[in-house]
Amino acid sequence: MNADRQAVTVVGLGSMGSALAGALLDRGHPTTVWNRSAGKARPLVDRGARAAAAPREAIEASPVVIACVLDYAALHTVLDPVAGSLAGKVLVNLTSGSPEQAHEAAAWARSHGADYLDGAIMTTPPGVGDHGMMFLYSGPHAVFEAHRPTLAALGDPLHLGADPGLASLYDSALLGLMWAAMTGWLHGAALVGAEKVPAADFTPLAIRWLTTVTGFLTTYAPQVDAGRYPGDDATVDVQIAAIDHLLHAAKARGVDNALPELLKSVMESAKAAGHGPDSYASVIEVLRKPVEAR
Numbered sequence: 001m002n003a004d005r006q007a008v009t010v011v012g013l014g015s016m017g018s019a020l021a022g023a024l025l026d027r028g029h030p031t032t033v034w035n036r037s038a039g040k041a042r043p044l045v046d047r048g049a050r051a052a053a054a055p056r057e058a059i060e061a062s063p064v065v066i067a068c069v070l071d072y073a074a075l076h077t078v079l080d081p082v083a084g085s086l087a088g089k090v091l092v093n094l095t096s097g098s099p100e101q102a103h104e105a106a107a108w109a110r111s112h113g114a115d116y117l118d119g120a121i122m123t124t125p126p127g128v129g130d131h132g133m134m135f136l137y138s139g140p141h142a143v144f145e146a147h148r149p150t151l152a153a154l155g156d157p158l159h160l161g162a163d164p165g166l167a168s169l170y171d172s173a174l175l176g177l178m179w180a181a182m183t184g185w186l187h188g189a190a191l192v193g194a195e196k197v198p199a200a201d202f203t204p205l206a207i208r209w210l211t212t213v214t215g216f217l218t219t220y221a222p223q224v225d226a227g228r229y230p231g232d233d234a235t236v237d238v239q240i241a242a243i244d245h246l247l248h249a250a251k252a253r254g255v256d257n258a259l260p261e262l263l264k265s266v267m268e269s270a271k272a273a274g275h276g277p278d279s280y281a282s283v284i285e286v287l288r289k290p291v292e293a294r
Helices: 015-026 038-046 055-060 072-086 099-111 141-146 166-193 199-226 236-252 258-275 280-287
Strands: 008-011 031-034 064-067 090-093 115-121 134-138 156-159
Touching (some): 064 072, 072 099, 099 166, 115 141, 134 166, 141 156, 258 280
Antiparallel strands (some): 115 134
16 A cells, blocks of 8 residues: 555445445555445455444544445445544545435535535446546535545546535436437447347447537537527427438337337427427427426
């Protein structure tokens, strides 16, 4: 271990928690680990970690405690009985949850004298430690900056703001983007696959197309912020006509059309609201309202 590296405790050694502890060890941080099932600590101990026998011992071992457990209920099950030992520590919570849960956890940590950062891991366990992978954090900026070098051992640390719920909010939004993009790619792969085109042949074109799509996002973001959607490119009306071609091609090849049908229904709702001649960004006006409020 390097003497200039901050000591860190990792609570929770599932696949992700173990990856976090491993990345800290790889970068020379004295690392203490704890898990309800003690056997999960053994591979990390073999790499130089110190296994704590109990949560209190784990917390007391380091100034920074990173928690990565199943959910917030599990977090409180572990930490509530030893909350007093968090005083003067920094709790970095990388447990997935809602913005509301993050707010409650931040208030709970403050009530026990601990600084609190909420975080979201935007990768799978194999990506932990890769500086190209985003780790999102929210909470006091001064706390984040003080511990940025330690957090950088896990990936690229990005501070979103003082509101502790922001990391979770961005996490949910970005996962929604991922699922929509990946399912769209899979639908496309199924469509061309019906003509015996391998997904490996389709994918390079899909990636190139996504690069073009990022340009659309950059163009549309100011429109979304301004609430004005000039139809000087492909309008909602044009997109509705275009998606009919996709629906026809997929149906003719026996490919499930649930996703494009859903997308068309949202476009048609935007058209019904008067946005037919507007840019596709105007669809956000539909998405901002619950169905029952339209």
